[in-house]
Structures are given as structure tokens and as C-alpha cells.
Amino acid sequence: MRTLFQKHLRALPLFAAALAVAPAAQASYTYRAELVLVERLVDPESVVEQMAGRLTEPGEAAPKALWVEDANGQRLSDLRLVGENQITLARSAQRLENSGRFRILAKAAWYQSFPPNYRSEPMQVAIGDWLPGAGHREVEGTITIERQRYLHVEVALNHWQPTAAGEQTAIELKNQTAVAEPGAPESAADSSDASADPATDSQTPLAPMAREPQAELLTWIRETRRMRSEEIHFLDSPTIGVLVLFRRIGS
Template identity: 55%
Template sequence: MQARDLCFKQALTAALALAFVLMPAGKALAQTPDDFYRAEVVIVERLVDPSALEEQMAGMPVEPPLSGIRSLWVEDANGNRASDVRLAARNELYLNQAAARLENSGNYRVLATAGWYQTFPPNYNGRPMRVAVGKWLGGAGERAVEGHIEIDRQRYLHVKVHLNHWQEGERPEPVMVVPEAEAQADEAGSNEYSAGDQVAELATRPVAAEPAPLKLITWIRETRRMRSEEIHFIDSPTVGVLVFFRKIEG
């Protein structure tokens, strides 16, 4: 009986070994792609009064936002986030501790913590990914920090950061809208209403509301070469970007 069981086990082991050999390599063992990385980006805002900055950005030419690009981290007016990248949870990120330290310092506000897995082969030309975070500027209908981030790889990984930091400017004085027909009547000397009636009518008449203009506080325009397993900090006087890459092996 024992001899028969032993023969059966030996035959089963041999069959399993043969099946493993004949199985395609991709099914036998999940292989990690070459040049597979976890990319991490943390965007922070420095808590500083913009009026105290020495940098004067008024009149600087700003290119319009890129359209038709993927979203990395885009928040709408209600704070809902949209992303075309499958983002990892914040507690999985190596930069989570660095972000927490910046928050705890009381000098920075963390606006976004994005981490994802991607293959970056040599000669990889990345596509820009849209960013829109920070305070909602209702008059302009957009977030205070907007722009895009792009990752390329030639011999080394390179990160291109293109971010603008805006605030609402002063609203212009309200402009009274006078219908053309009424204006022509006034020019002709028509005065059908008393002065009191005219004042009451003007007080209730809709006023044309001009949108609040945007004022550029600072920006980031930088391309930085990255080293894997090192934290890189790209910053302006009010906005900073932490970047970290870790190659996934095995």
C-alpha cells in the first residue's frame, strides 16, 4: 500500500514538473517589465503672503493651457478630482513622509500626492499631463495652480514642470448697461419720468459684472534630470514639486 502511494506521488510530481516546463513563460511566472518604475509627484503651496514677494510677475507672457492632454490631478469647483492615471493611495508613497513633514511644519499646504506605476524605456518621449489644484478662483473659473508635468527618458529620466500660480486681481468698477434705444431718447431730450423715478429705476437695473482678472504670482518653468531613489525638489517662491522615482525589480 505504501509503495503504491509512493509511486503515485512520484508520478504526480513528475506530471506537475512537466506541465510547468511546457507552460508559456508569461503564465508560469509574472515578469516585471524592464524599466518599470513607480513615479511620485507631490505638489505643495508655500504659505506666504504674495504681497511680500520680491518677484514681480506682472506683464510676463503666459502661454494658454494645453488642451486635449491627459489629466494627472485636476480638481473642479467642488473639489472632485479627475485623473487619467491609475493613482496609488497616498500611504503607499515613499514621499508620504516628506509631505507630512512639510504639512506639520506649518509653512506648506499639500495640494496633490500622485503616485503611479509606468514603464519608462530609453528614448521615451512622454506626453504632458494636466494639473489643476489649489484654491478655487470663482471669478476666473479655475484653480489657482494650473499647468502640466511631463516625464521623458533619454539616458536619464527628465521631469518638465510647467506650473502657474494665480490669484484674483481687483474687480473693475461696475459698468451700467444703458439700452441703445434709451440712450437715443436721452440724447433727443426725452424726459418722461421724474428724477425720483429715474433714480429708482437705475437702482434696480442689472449691472454688467466684469470677471475678476487673474494676477500671476509666480511660476515654475524647469526641466530637471532625475536620479532614481533620490528626492528632487523643484520650486518657486510659492509652489514646490517633490519628485521621486523607484525602479521596480523582479
């Protein structure tokens, strides 16, 4: 009986060591991921790539939001983003902005475990100026992270610019926000029988109106890059770019 007890006693240090290894192994998969999205301040007319004719639709909503700004500028993210004071890339972003050649669109950082064979769902990005005529942001698309032997980041972002029709629509939408003074007398046209107008007659079929495009593609990023921990990577197009940094937490 004493021999059996001693055998179990000798096994305790090995069991404790195994318990200690498990958290350490998990910690080795944990990283702080950092992204900075920037826009190059260039004249669109100077961009050599002519992509306006490409039939690329604005991206659909992805399963998860990385950084999405709505029409009112409210930010949505499904990630637990850390404060800007914890973002290592903030200094690099500041240098780019101080150069006068870049505008910072977003700075995001979060902690996450990336075990082997991990692949995230596409994470939605929608940033930059709001294009009223088109109804979406200037830069939109998805970013996906996966890990095989190395971490890989897949960036698929579109950079849009308003067309002449889109700019006209934006002006019209702005003018529509002017509300008539309460109690103003109705005009003769307003007080007339609406049924006399064929456009308001429910029995009158309306011909579909051809609508000009409200936004056209300026450039895009379609790139997958292998990441090395502690190294800053820059994925870019002539007008937009993404700084990426992964820092492993623990050994």
C-alpha cells in the first residue's frame, strides 16, 4: 500500500508539469493583431490604373464586422478593440500622416488566439467618406486571417469615388433636408386632386427608369500576404493601404 502511494506521489510533479504546459501552449497561439488603414492623398486623375469600367459591386455584409462606419459615422465592430494608446502601429501611422501624403482611416488592435489550421470568417470593413448617392463608404471590403504554418492576411478592399451622377444625387439629398416652414399655404398643384396625376394613379404602370451609376471603382487591393511576427507589413494600391503587425503574446 505504501509503495502504491509513493508511486502516485512521484507522479504528481509530472501531472503538475503537464498542467503548466497546456496554458503555455495556448498562450503561444495568442497574438495582438494590429491594422492601420490609410488613404493616399493623390489626385484620382493621376492614377494610372483605370478601373472605373470594372463591374465590381459594393461588397455584401460579412459575417463579422472588423471596422464598419454607418452613414452617421457610428462605428461597429464585433472585436474587442484595445485603446489607441496600446497600438504599436500608432507611431508609424502618425509618421505617415505627418508626411502630408496619407490620411488615416482606421486604427484597430485586438488580442486573439490563432491556432494551427485557423481561418477567420471574412471581417467587414467600411471606412472613409460616405458616398450619399451610392449609399456606402468610400473604402469597403473584407479582411480574412488564417494560420497554416504561418499567419496569412487576405485583403480584399475596394476604393470607390462618386460619379457625376452620384455627386448630383448628393446635392439633391442635401437640398431635401431643407424642411418647409410649418403652416405654409399649399400651392394650387398641391391642393389639386392627386388622382388626376397619372404618376400617382395606382392603375397606371410606371416604366422603369434607367439609373446612372452613383460610384465607380478607383482602385482595389486583392492580396494575400504571409506574416512574420514582430514585422510590419504594408499591403497597398495606388490610393489605399493597410499596415499589419502581429505580436505573439507569451513564449
